[in-house]
Amino acid sequence: MKNVVFIGSAALSLIVAVGLAACGADEAGSDFGGYSEPPGESSGGNVAPPPAPPPSEGTDAGTDAAAPFACDGLDKDSPVILYLSADDSNSMGSPVQIRELLNKGITPSASLVRTYEFLNYYRIQYPAPPTGELSILPHLGETKVAGELDLQLGVRSYDAVKPRRPVTITFVLDTSGSMGGEPIERERATITAIAQSLAEGDIVNAVTWNTSNNIVLSGHKVTGPNDPQVLAMAASIEASGGTDLSTGLAVGYQLAGQHYGTGRLNRVILISDGGANVGVTDEDLIGLQSEDADKEGIYLVGVGAGPGENYNDLLMDTVTDKGRGAYVYLDNPAEATRMFVDRFDETMEVAARGVQVEITLPWYMRMFKFYGEEYSTNPEEVEPQHLAPSDAMIFNQVIKACDPSVVDPNDSITVVARWKTPLTYLDREVKVTMTLADLLAAPKPQLAKGKAIVAYAEALKNPSKEAFQSALTLIEEAKAGASDPELDEIAALIAKHPVHLQP
Structure with a gap:
């Protein structure tokens, strides 16, 4: 049995319909996001002491809270080493869907609540490290239970560098009949917000899809923010017909490949209510294009247009996870400005690739409650995640000693973050070691806000x-x-x- 706990939506059983080869050459340019010319899960939480089998698919649960944990049999010479994942740091769909439902007086389903996305969406402020670096900020606090400690890790990227590198945006726009009304308005608002954030020389492609598809922009170089042709395209889209997501994605990725730019940020923006009902979605196509084998991939940013209880969250969560990009949800048109103007770099850019976080705890500690996506004693079982600039991965958990009497304040916790630079694939690492006493004595305002956010998300589940x-x-x-x-x-x-x- 693999020693890993998965927390999040289950992958859909999707049919492979199209196989497209990744295109482009080795990435070049600045490693720090700025552009240079190329040279050629109630406080009950997810109780999950390792080793443990994965929970049932589609759940956000761990193992039994009453699982025995005694000091007898533990090796005092063997510290506990765990590897953590918080999902892509800018997947933020869950809390906004919940907000929409609550504002409509609807009780949200527990299955919609992904606690780590609440930690992504609501900002917990950590100081930024120097350009090109990551920083680790651990915070530790005592709970009301002897031997239990609240532990929160913030892995913070450097702030976005200006001017940013050029972008190639490929819109894949759902214009099916179910998009009529609020969803199409939110879709238009997304295009308009992204247009506001574009600069001269950025490239925009767009394909609309329902039961057929129509290329409406191909290789269009924008004149600057609020390019008239992009805004006209946004105003012209209408809802009608069925929903053939597979074909729309295939054409979108073909366009993105044709206009792939070395030294550019290449993104496919899928906007939909998630109601695909004709054809098949092609998970492997998305995964192929987001692979990091020999070049920066064409990552997929998913924008859920709702509305409310009729929205298909599972579909959009799955395809954006496979596409290794942000997953956002719009509960109103103004949210598009928040995500694609105010937080454009967080939603679109990459500061650190394949971030893997390792934590070493004293021999007598275990992971008692975990509010991330997954953790494991085996690093190969936890998929590294990208981190955007001006952003932080937040890991909130409760650790527990086998016996409060064995806790030594002079024992230490070590956290290591490993990653690759975004364009040149250089291996980097940052490491922090602090004693329990020093951690408990240090100021920790970020921990207080993290606990409040987690308590809200967990209360929504029960x-x-x-x-x-x-x-x-x-x-x-x-x-x-x-x-x-x-x-x-x-x-x-x-x-x-x-x-x-x-x-």
Whole structure:
């Protein structure tokens, strides 16, 4: 049995319909995101002490909380070494879908809640390292249970470098009948927001798809922000017909390949309500184009256009995971500006490729509750993830000692992050070692906000007035009398949950 705990949506059983070879040459240019010319998961959480089998597909659960854990039989000379994954750091669809449902008075399904995406979406501020570097900021706090410790790791990238490198954007636009009304407005808003973020010389391609497909832009060089032709294309799209996602993706990737640029950021932007009902989706096609074998891939950014309870989250979550890009959801047109203007670099760019995080704990500790996507004692079982500039991977978990009496404050925790530079594939590493005493004594405002966000997400899985009240208490503790619009938003959403409203 593989010693890995998977947390997140199950992969769909998808049929391979198209095989396209990856195209392009070795990547060149700046390693730091700026451009240079090329030379030629309630606090109950995911209880998962290793070793453990993976949970059932589609769940966000670990193993039994009551699993025995005693010091007898543990090797005092063997520290606990684990490898962690938080999913792509800019997958953020889950909390926005939840927000839309709560604003409509609908109780969200627990299956929609991916706690690590809440940690991605709501910003926890960590100081940026120098350009080209990553930093690790561990925070440790005591819980109310002896021998249990809250542990949060922030792996922070450097801030986005300006000017950024040129981009080639290929829109794959769902214009099927189900996109009528709110979804098509959100789709138009996405194109308009991205147009606002483009610069002279960027390239835009676009294909619309329903039961057929239509190339509406191919190799169009924009004149600058708000290019008239791109804006006209956004205004002209209409909803009609069925949904043949497979063919639309195939044509989109063909266009992206034809206009692939060495030294450019190459992205396919799939915008859909996820309601594919004609043809097949081609997971292998997406995976092939996002491979990192000998060049930067053509990564897929998925934009969920909703609306609400009719939206197919599983489809969009699966294809964007395979495409190794961001997964965002729009609950209103203004969200497009937030994601593709205010957070354009976070959503589109790559600062560090294939980030793998390793943590070494004292021999008497185990992972008790884990709120990331997956962890394992075997590094090959945890897929490395890309990290965007101006962004952080947040790992929030609870670790537990086999006996509180064996905890030594002088023992240490070591965290290592390994990655490759985005364009030249150089191996890099950063390492931090701190004693338990030093970690417990250090200021930790980021941990307080992380705990509040996690408590909110976990309460959504098992809603009760007590769970929501606990989350509200942690929100107030994290704010510490200061203003935090994100935590205020979460508190307002809790107030709208049907369970919280019950007398």
